[in-house]
Amino acid sequence: MNVKRTYGLTTAILHSDREKPIEHGALHKPIHAGVAFGYRDARDLAQVFQGKQAGFRYGRQGNPTVGALEDKINTLEQGAGTVCFATGMAAIAAVATALLRRGDHVVASAYLFGNTHSLWESMAGKGIDVDFVDTTRASAVEQALRPATRLVFTETIANPRTQVADLARIGALCNERGILYAVDNTMTSACLFQPRNAGAGLVVNSLTKYYAGHGNALGGSVTDTGLFDWRGFPNLGEPSKNGPASGWGLAQLRAKGLRDFGAALGPEAAHHIAVGMETIALRIARQCANARALASMLAADPRVKAVYYPGLATHSQHALAAQLFADFGALLSFELDEGIDCFDYINRLRLGVAASNLGDTRTLVIPVAHTIFYEVGAQRRAAMGIAEGLIRVSVGIEDTSDLVNDFQAALAD
Ligand SMILES: *Cc1c(COP(=O)(O)O)cnc(C)c1O
Numbered sequence: 001m002n003v004k005r006t007y008g009l010t011t012a013i014l015h016s017d018r019e020k021p022i023e024h025g026a027l028h029k030p031i032h033a034g035v036a037f038g039y040r041d042a043r044d045l046a047q048v049f050q051g052k053q054a055g056f057r058y059g060r061q062g063n064p065t066v067g068a069l070e071d072k073i074n075t076l077e078q079g080a081g082t083v084c085f086a087t088g089m090a091a092i093a094a095v096a097t098a099l100l101r102r103g104d105h106v107v108a109s110a111y112l113f114g115n116t117h118s119l120w121e122s123m124a125g126k127g128i129d130v131d132f133v134d135t136t137r138a139s140a141v142e143q144a145l146r147p148a149t150r151l152v153f154t155e156t157i158a159n160p161r162t163q164v165a166d167l168a169r170i171g172a173l174c175n176e177r178g179i180l181y182a183v184d185n186t187m188t189s190a191c192l193f194q195p196r197n198a199g200a201g202l203v204v205n206s207l208t209k210y211y212a213g214h215g216n217a218l219g220g221s222v223t224d225t226g227l228f229d230w231r232g233f234p235n236l237g238e239p240s241k242n243g244p245a246s247g248w249g250l251a252q253l254r255a256k257g258l259r260d261f262g263a264a265l266g267p268e269a270a271h272h273i274a275v276g277m278e279t280i281a282l283r284i285a286r287q288c289a290n291a292r293a294l295a296s297m298l299a300a301d302p303r304v305k306a307v308y309y310p311g312l313a314t315h316s317q318h319a320l321a322a323q324l325f326a327d328f329g330a331l332l333s334f335e336l337d338e339g340i341d342c343f344d345y346i347n348r349l350r351l352g353v354a355a356s357n358l359g360d361t362r363t364l365v366i367p368v369a370h371t372i373f374y375e376v377g378a379q380r381r382a383a384m385g386i387a388e389g390l391i392r393v394s395v396g397i398e399d400t401s402d403l404v405n406d407f408q409a410a411l412a413d
């Protein structure tokens with residue numbers, strides 16, 4: 001049964017585990033807690049170590065439960081292969097450290113997730129040049145390219161101001177120049193957007209967010225879409241070039257990124273993420289509908305100064321978002337009128353929970369400048385368009401009217 005070709009996204013996820021025989025006919029891939037894998041014939045163990053036979057060696061480098069999750073994500077992201085990590089940051093750090101070396105140049109989005117921005121700044125201190133550019137314009141990316149550019153890295157919808165990257169045009173540019181193009185698809189997930197269709201060679205996901213979906217597991221992944229030609233990539237070691245060229249990048253990510261840095265996804269977290277994924281399409285449909293309703297209510301209220309949501313016709317990249325994505329996502333941010341304090345407003349909410357994280361089933365609200373973007377300082381916040389009173393909302397799956405009423409009632413003090 002090849003569920004990838006025949007069925008839709010939810011059907012494919014639900015029946016993916018049954019593509020391979022599961023112990024006792026269990027409908028979920030079991031949680032394999034074992035770290036070591038025994039072989040009757042020691043020669044088989046050697047074959048596995050030499051990459052000549054499929055199999056597991058040691059928990060840090062792969063696990064059957066994690067492997068089943070990798071297959072699911074790979075199906076969703078139309079990949080040639082996927083490798084999972086302990087967190088989304090571990091997945092991004094693996095791309096940065098396993099595939100780049102001193103003297104390389106990276107073009108990254110100026111609107112990255114805060115910790116990703118911080119990671120690229122650390123890499124800059126280790127001899128990798130990084131330019132942060134406005135990826136809503138492919139021309140800004142083009143102007144930043146140099147002969148030493150090895151990677152272009154962007155997100156789909158930026159958090160918290162919801163800028164939308166010009167994903168397909170950047171992809172065309174990278175493919176024309178033979179540059180590796182990595183897209184962090186966390187904000188959209190494969191439900192709303194498949195970066196492979198925009199020419200991405202690598203797709204990064206924080207599984208912690210929409211994939212797991214319930215705020216109960218950390219995880220990350222890198223998918224190789226098969227579009228990038230690794231034969232022209234100068235940073236691969238000989239051991240990574242064992243099999244066909246299409247697998248070279250992922251082989252190096254698995255060895256240098258996962259094995260050597262050691263941020264392996266645990267089997268229990270993999271199980272939570274796999275169960276969460278079964279309802280991703282249902283959750284995201286509801287979350288997008290709720291976000292749209294909430295954004296419309298806020299935009300129509302005179303006590304709200306600005307609303308940032310790609311689904312609003314007033315959003316700078318509304319047309320681009322409509323072209324690229326199946327829906328406009330479930331994250332929005334807004335600024336209140338001068339007279340309303342953002343802390344007081346959040347404290348008046350009964351359903352919106354003051355909490356970090358996003359992609360949870362519950363609606364989560366955070367005063368951006370005072371929390372997740374506190375460390376970067378006022379100057380960079382201003383440059384990123386983050387007002388001191390900006391409130392970010394990760395919209396959950398609550399009943400729509402309850403949510404809209406809650407956010408409206410809190411406007412009155
Ligand atoms: C949360 C997030 C990450 C990091 O993922 P973790 O699983 O928290 O490490 C990376 N990119 C984006 C866009 C995110 O929202």
